Amino acid sequence: MRFAPTGVNMKTISAIIFPVLVLFICAFTLPQQSGLKASKDRGKVVYDTYCLACHMQDGGGAPRMNPPLIKTKFVLGDKKKLIGIVMNGLSGVEVEGEDYSNVMAPHNFLTDQQIADVLTYVRNNFGNKASAVTVAEVKAARPKK
C-alpha cells in the first residue's frame, strides 16, 4: 500500500499539530514568564524603597561612591555571593576596575521573598539578563539561627 498524504491530509495534520504545539510551549513558558514578571514587579517596589537612593533609578550607581548594577560580574555572576551582599552589606569594593567607597548596610531585615524578588529584578533590568533568584536559593544562603 502506498502512503501518499494528500494536500488536505497535510493541512489537517498541521491544523492539529500547530495549536497543540503552541499550547505545549505556552504551558511551559507563560507561567514562567508571568512568574518572572510578577517577581520583577515586586522586586521593583523593593528596589525603589531600599536600593534606588544609592544605586539610582537607572542602576548606574554614583561615581566612586556606590557601584553600578549594570552588567557587572557581581550582579550577573554567583547568585549565592550576590544574596550574601544584600544580607551582609558591603563597603570599599572594587567593581570593574573602579573603587567605590560608600558603605552598604546589611539588608538582612528583608524577607526571603523580597531578596529573591529584588535580585530577580536587578538581574533582569538595567540591560541585565540572567536567571531569576528563587526564595529557596535565598533561604539556603541565609545563616542558620
Added chain:
Amino acid sequence: MSIFRQSFYCLMACLLTLSACAGDTTKVATNSPVPDPDNGGIKLPAGFGGQIVADKVGRVRHIFVNSNGDLYAKLEKLKDGKGIMRLRDKNGDGKFDETVGFGNFIGTGMAIKNGYLYASSNTEVFRYKLNEKNEVADGAQPEKIITGLWDHHQHEAKPFTLDNDGNIYVTIGAPSNCCQVQDRVKGSPGQSPCPILDSAGGVWQFKVDKPNQSYAEGVRYATGLRNVMGLDWNTAVNSLYVTQHGRDQLFQFYPEMYSQKEGAENPSEEMFKVKLGSDCGWPYCYYDYTKKQKVLNPEYGGDRTKAGDCGSKEQSIVQFPGHLAPNDLLFYTGDMFPEKYKNGAFIAFHGSWNRAPEPQAGYFVVFVPFGKDGMPSGNWEVFADGFAGADINRATYRPCGLAQGPDGSLYISDDNQGRIWRITYKK
C-alpha cells in the same frame, strides 16, 4: 601630477607661514589671556571669560598655582604611576602645554607655602622643597611631615590648608554617616558620646616642619565636623574657614519625619568659621534647611524641633541645600576681579549623588561676598555653572578644586575628566 604636487607644497608652505604668524600673534598677547569663544562650555557672569587650559589630566582633586604660573594638580588615581602633575604654559597662550608627573601616591590636598609644596595621601602629608628656580627640587624624596591618620574607606581624603604661622590644618573625615552603632543601618541608634570624634570627624592642626607627626603630636583644632573637603585660611581676618559635607539618608531612615523632597534638601551643607576648640555639632546636631535651625539628629532623639544643646555648638555662617558636596573653598585675594569679589569666598560644589529620585544638583562654583569683619555680607550666588552638561544625573564635569593665579585669575579643576578652566575678567 607634478603640478598638483607643486600646488600641494605651495599650500603647505602658505599654511606653515600662516600658523607661524598666528603663533607670533599669540605670543604678543602673553599677558592678556584669551577666553574660549564659548567660555570653555561653562556659564559665567557678564565680563568674565572661561578658557580650558588643560584636559584629561587625570582625576584632579585640589590644585595650586605657583607664583611663576605653574599649576600643581593632585590626583586621586595614579596616572602613568604618578600622583602629582606639574602643568606649565611654555608659550604664554594661557593653555598648559607641558606636563611633568611625580609622587607615587594618590590623594587630594595640594598647596604651596614659603618655599615648599605640600601634598596629601589619604593617611599622610608630604612636603617637597622648592629650589632657586621655584621648582620641586627632588620629586622622589619628599619629607613626610604627617603620618598614620585614619583611612577607613569612607571620607578618607585629607585636604588641608596652611596659616602664616607655620601650622597646617588637615581634615580627618569621619568614616561614618551619623555615628550610629551600625553605620547606615536604619533604626540603629547614635552612639553617645561618639567614639569616632577622638580620631576623626574634625580638623587637626600640625606643624609644617616636624617629621612624622601623628595624633600624639597634633591638636584637634575643631571637632564635630563630619567631613570637611574645603578649608582655607582667610588672611584678611587670620582665621580658618571650612565647608562640611552633611549627613545622608534622612528620608530613607525617617520617612515619617521627612518627605522625599525634604530628604533631598536636608541637612544643609554648611560653612563654618572655626577657632581652636570649635565643636560644630556632628553627629548630634544638623542644620535643618527647611526649618532654618540647628536641631538634634533623629539618631539622637531629634524630631526636627528639639534642639537639645545644639544651640551651644558652633553655628555655621552660610547654609546651602543638602548633598551638593562643597569640595573646595578659596578666599579671593586677587586684583583682577571686580571689587565685590575681594576677600570673598569661592566654593566648588562637586555635585550630589544622594538626592534620587529627585534630580541631582550642584556641579557649580558658588561665590559668597564677605565683609571686612570676615563674615558674609550677602547671599551666596552661583558664579560658574554648566559643568554637568546635558544630563544632571550623569554629570560630565565635576568641580573639585580651586586656585588663584598670580595675576588674579581663578582656576577650577574637575576630577571626572581631568579638565581645568581658567576664569579671567576683562574690564
